[in-house]
Amino acid sequence: MAADSRVSEITAPRVNLRKSSLFRQSLRRLLHNKLAVAGFAVVLFMFVLCFIGPFFSPYTDNKINMAMMNKAPNLQHWLGTDALGRDILTRVMQAGRISLTVGLASMVLSVFLGALLGAVAGYYGGLLDQIIMRIADLLMTIPSLPLLFIFGALLSEWKIKADYRMYIVMLMLSMVNWPGLARMVRGQMLSLREREFMQAAVVLGLRDRRKLFGHLLPNIVPLLIVMATLNIGGAILSESVLSFFGLGVMPPTPTWGNMIDAANNILDFQERPWLWIPPGLSIFATVIAINIFGDGLRDVLDPKQKR
Amino acid sequence: MRKSTLLLSSLLIAGSLLLSACSENGNTDAASTDTPANTAATADPGAAAGGTEAPAAPAVVPAGALSEPFTATDLTKLPAVAQKRTDTIIVGLTDPSGAFTPYFQESGYDGNVSSLLYASLVTVDDKGVPTPELAESWEVSADQLTYTFHLRKDLKFSDGSPLTADDVAFTWTIQYDKAYDGGSSLPSLKVKGGEAYKAGTAESIDGIKVIDPQTISVTLEQPNATALVTLGSNVLSKAYYGKDYKFGQLEYIKKLHEKPLGDGPYKLEKFIPGQEVRLVANENYFKGKPKTEHFIYKTTTGDAWQFLETGEVDYASFPATEENIGKLKELGYVNILPYTPSTYGYMQVNLKHEQLKDKRVRQAIAYGLDRQSIYVDAAEGAGAVANIPASPISWSYTEEGINPYKYDPDQANKLLDEAGWSVGAGGIREKDGKPLSIHYLASKSKNSDIFIAVAKENFAALGIDFQPEIFADFNSLVSKTESGDYDLVSYSTSMLTDPADGFMQFFDGEITDYENPKFVELYNKALATTDIEQRKAVYKELYQLFNDELPIIFTNYKKTVYAYNGRIQNLSVSPFIGLAGSLPNWTLK
């Protein structure tokens, strides 16, 4: 089995040297994967576009122009204007700043929390496992709707500025959302624990930390990457839900999610596709690029892959 | 992870449901036409019964691009489904829940249904003047305390049993029961002896007297201009609803909600939860059996367009945007009626806050907000700017001596300067070291988004720090308002019938900090008489006072269009009772 060779790799002396060459080797393999490189390039492009693009726009994202309401794409406004005559292109770029930050941050946060708790529960088992998993059970029964309202009321009470609220809420949501992922990771851990290479690790008398981080975690990384990249799109879209509950960014600040939402009726959908195609396409491009890159990364990092 | 993401995004649409909830909760005795946020989804044929004597009300005010009713141009375009219906009319209704007993229902949508199942003693005509319905005539005593109703002869409930004064007495009495939990406004009329009955110290209500099977009188403790219509509402059968009645126990009525026994033009055939309310013509209706045998309220929560376009419903209402009207005309098979609901939008001002106690600051906000852009231009014509607490379709409406507060940032800046707020560091005005900051609350909607976008620019130009906050549903907005932590909050009134209703928020406890003896004096003066010309004059004075004082800042009127199957004949809309009045006469061509 591939995993066996890995055990010997790590138990061999001159670990550091081996590791760095392994890293270089992985990087080389990643760069060889044209698709993954392209994915990374698109993500990078989206970042550059969103963070630098607005400086080159003649418009500001919130400038209202009633004379230019709902105009189709034209020479002045390359992607048209919205119901208040604001330039869609500028808004899409501005929106990307928030959406990308939020999407990535919330993804990283819940994956980190879920993976950590799931791994600990699965690895140590016993009382710790019971406590973590029963808390997870409890959290899974809690309806998110009243929770969001209560968050909203609390943050409003504490007079936290609307624009910062989102980050706090993202944090709180990850706190509530980890159980699903944790359960999955725990399941993987349970079955990995029984594999031959782990028995070998036990026989070799490796320390817990080494077993956990050196042997078990690398084996669930592929799963984590798939889960994480899959959820970016969802996270970007759910930001608009938070805005809806007064927990996200306050209008007129745009995000991709609430730009799409603004076209939530059959008339806008039909008559003014320029309202929803640009933000929709941005999310699509970002999501697919991150996933392709994630796939490439997965292939490189997966210890089960042949090297 | 998948579950949580899905759940979260599913909450999004949910929000629009929450918004429409505000109109569901507010009404019990009759349906409301306070259109929910997604107007397109709802038809509100029923409307609050109410109002007092009124002279010729102005005609229905033109809405948006449509000033005249539009007649279908090509009925052959009508979808086959609708073509096939010969004795059935289908109207969409957001969410009837199945509690069809008047006075006991919590949802205005159930009110729409029960307004067809039950007739009332008194109704109002197109001009808001009370007219006879089940009661042939009535008298009001000189002191305006005693009302005597004379019922028509041979009135019957839909099962053929007779309707008499005893039923009316029973209907009024149970609303004074201590277990009565509905939202009827009858208990607030203060019927003589009502409190004693509620306390359990009297067997019956003193003020209610059955004189003979056709005659009943009721005495109030104090005069009230809206009493006639409130008293003259629906009648419940004592034999049916009162069979198991014992003082303090009303639980049994809940079991009867889904099996209503009424006296209206239609009776319930079948209720399919979440789908349909099927009604069938009542042969015992006192005006004669309605012309169309079947009438169906179809639960429609989605976009009304899809149902009108496929012929699944015969009637729907839409915001009167130019685009909507254009598209409706294009359909060819619908008649279109323009309509302005009798409501107005306003911003409640927190008068506890020092900065807003100054009239000049309130006026500066009115001048400084580009209401024309927010409510007319951005709404594509489906709205108008309001400046007084009355709808343009009310007989009391006037523009005489009313300041229109046209958008004028210079005037606004001047007023703020006069009020002692001078521009400080960062362009924000200050007074005594305190920055001028406005904390604004609104419930989430497309309109709030527009408002905030425009207001942000407007307030920046005035040197006011603008802090908007959005609430996902009506309940949380109201409870934030109740906490007092706000400067401005956007609301819309529910359906107004009597001009006095336009000042309701100052009396039912919502706005408690506006103390102006002149206002109270004028308000009472307007209610003390039933003479329309006199009342009109008093209201004009009141409106001028409010327009200058701005204890609330007026924002907008809504404009709607009703679109209906061109085959339907005899459909008309009353500003006060909506479609309910003409509905029994609808026929299919």
Add this chain to the structure above:
Amino acid sequence: MSTYLTKRMLYMLIILFAASLLIFCLYALTPGDFITGNIKLTAERKAELREIYGLNKPVLERYGTWMNNAFHGDFGYSLAQQKPVLQLFGDYIWNSFLLAAVSTFLTWLIAVIIGVISAYKQYSWFDTLVMIAIFAAMSLPSFFIGLFLIKILAVDLKWLPPGGMMTTGSNATGFAYFKEVVHHMTLPVIVMTLLGLGSLTRYFRSNMIDVLKQDYIRTARAKGLKERKVLFTHALRNALLPAITLVGFELPALFGGSIIIEQIFNWPGIGQLYMKSFGLRDYPLLMGFTMFLAILTVIGTLLSDILYRVADPRVRL
């Protein structure tokens, strides 16, 4: 195993108890109550009504009353709808279940098929195309997909009805009724299946890719077994096993309803009812429904743990 089960049952009860308290407090803490939204009432009448409904009492006391009644099988009357909560569940839940059951079945079926094929033909054009389609479905909100299909299939082509569960005014029974419902549920089922497909397909694909690299597959091929047999008997079974644990998680989703889909397609389901009740703060209904889902969630978790053990006997529970 049986001691394990007894222990788990005990935990379940404790969790449900804790959950009920937590959920009750959450609803009670949500800003505004059933009376707040009714702006037509005077302050006195509001106080009177709060008295009648017991809303002026401390949260714990209200919780005690609710719990006590619930133990006696009495979940109360919906405040807004004036009907017993259980009757309302009966009216709405099965409609939601119908949609969810059919679309879940289809989702799993299609996800397995596509997952297997794209894993087997990893990096082929089929694999790439499927991946793009999946991401497209995941980057647009579901209401868009719903609106799009209604526009095309219902309004323009008139092949399918735009919403509802049956033709308005129809008195069809028996097979005719069945046909009518199938006709009406086609659109929402398509959308729900599309939405669920994405992550599940990716999950199966990645499981399948893992399994195909295992030694026993190589052995099977070396033995000269037919490729189809290798794929569907050996590989698929092993790729599906871990997915069995997901079945338990679907349980609450089957009965929970889908708010967006039900609204767009005008489907008389429990999701919509819950949403409206939340807007009104209809506590008895909210509490009853959430507890119902909590019970299903807890049972579902237990189920998936047990299935996990069945699927992989090496795992100690």
